[in-house]
Amino acid sequence: MVKQGAFRYRVWLGLLGCSLTFAALAAEQGSSPVEMYRYINDKGITVIDRLGVPPQYIGKGYEVLNEQGRVIRVVPPAPTAEEIEKRKAATAQANSDAQLLRLYTSVEDVDRARERKLSELDGLTSVARSNLQSVKTQQANLQSQAADQERAGRQVPEHLIDQLNMLKTEEKRLQQDLQHYQQLRTKANATFDADRARLVQLLGDSPTP
Known part of the structure; x- marks a missing residue:
């Protein structure tokens, strides 16, 4: 018991x-506090739900209410593709501006950098033109020798033909170099123009003539 x-x-x-x-x-x-969720559905109707926001509406943003119906938290809408691209562009511009300010402290710095770059390209262009003229002179001499051989009824020597072909190849390369230097010069001028204009905006300076 x-x-x-x-x-x-x-x-x-x-x-x-x-x-x-x-x-x-x-x-x-x-x-525990009671929370309610207010969102707008795909029909444009405002919905208040105690269980939460359906996944398809979360990206549109919603509000969290307390039991008295007051808003205690706001969840903003997810950014659109256009907004994301704008933010990326703004970030890229900010990085570019920071880089520009590290390179130049004044508009005059841009002008001096332009002069150095263009002087460098002009030097390369001058050398290429001088080489091109030398190649053309050599071609004229060899072609004259080849013509002499033909007038004398002799076959043009193989080594003479090879030299002429090599000079033609070199002439073509030098012509391409000259075109390339001209393109670089045009691009450099455009870049320095853009850098100068942007620096004026960032520093608030008046562009010097």
């Missing part, structure tokens, strides 16, 4: 402990 009574007492204690645990959990849940 004593053992049976002790067993019943332990069972009663166990049930009491479970009841207290469930009561504590219920009280904790009851005390």
